Amino acid sequence: MTAVPALRLAGVGKQFAAEAGGTVTALAGVDLEVATGEFVALIGPSGCGKSTILRLVAGLDRPSDGSVIVHGGEPEALSRAHKLGFAFQDAALLPWLDVRDNIAMPFRLAGLERNMDRVAALIDLVGLTGFERARPDELSGGMRQRVAIARALVLEPEVLLLDEPFGALDAVTRRQMNLELQRIWSATRTTTLLVTHAVDEALFLADRVLVMSQRPGRIVETIAVPFGRPRAPALLREAAFHALEDRLTEALIPDAYGDPARIQPIA
Numbered sequence: 001m002t003a004v005p006a007l008r009l010a011g012v013g014k015q016f017a018a019e020a021g022g023t024v025t026a027l028a029g030v031d032l033e034v035a036t037g038e039f040v041a042l043i044g045p046s047g048c049g050k051s052t053i054l055r056l057v058a059g060l061d062r063p064s065d066g067s068v069i070v071h072g073g074e075p076e077a078l079s080r081a082h083k084l085g086f087a088f089q090d091a092a093l094l095p096w097l098d099v100r101d102n103i104a105m106p107f108r109l110a111g112l113e114r115n116m117d118r119v120a121a122l123i124d125l126v127g128l129t130g131f132e133r134a135r136p137d138e139l140s141g142g143m144r145q146r147v148a149i150a151r152a153l154v155l156e157p158e159v160l161l162l163d164e165p166f167g168a169l170d171a172v173t174r175r176q177m178n179l180e181l182q183r184i185w186s187a188t189r190t191t192t193l194l195v196t197h198a199v200d201e202a203l204f205l206a207d208r209v210l211v212m213s214q215r216p217g218r219i220v221e222t223i224a225v226p227f228g229r230p231r232a233p234a235l236l237r238e239a240a241f242h243a244l245e246d247r248l249t250e251a252l253i254p255d256a257y258g259d260p261a262r263i264q265p266i267a
């Protein structure tokens, strides 16, 4: 870990007003650090606050307690400087624009001149050469996510936030996209925080995997992934990979490997 981490959450809590009145505590006592150039995956049960963490890091929301520091400053500062890339499960492309113009959109939003050389380089990097003029409805789900990732990278962000980017894809495409993302990340080494439900995806891609508890979410387990890079698909079949997958699954769903004696007989 570097002296000044790229991201640091310290004692972060977040409460929301509940629709039925009262408050929902989404996060409680979250401590998390990501080093510059590191790839960290965040896994946890549904509703434990993973997306809330990404929103706090993106400066889209503020913590109720504790602090969120991105590159030594407030998240809003990095966001205002357009140094934060974000991609979600839904690629959220503009349907009337082609691949090139979708990827170039952040230049316009930032009030910057479009750098079409950079756009072309990213189209190449994400493997969409030949599809520059295609519109989103002419692309497969995996291709749309490639566009979303290229768009997130176009302003050369210092931090890349990925919220279940492949959650809507079928298993085979998802695996291909994992390989693609590894290749893209290896070429850019952008500090990345990935939220995913898939334990194997987290292990395959990340330097470290953080496991969150049920709501109110906090980090209950951290695993430093020992596998070298580049990682090949064959890794998914190795015993060491399965052992870590089991350990993470156990941390994620403690009852999955619970003591059978604790299971109450049906009366």
Ligand SMILES: Nc1ncnc2c1ncn2[C@@H]1O[C@H](COP(=O)(O)OP(=O)(O)OP(=O)(O)O)[C@@H](O)[C@H]1O
Pocket: 016, 017, 018, 024, 025, 026, 044, 045, 046, 047, 048, 049, 050, 051, 052, 053, 215
């Ligand atoms: N704006 C909001 N107002 C009220 N409650 C909210 C708001 N945003 C999130 N929550 C609540 O906070 C908790 C955490 O939500 P969050 O979306 O961060 O979870 P998550 O781990 O990303 O879930 P999932 O894996 O299902 O996407 C949930 O109980 C959710 O209902």
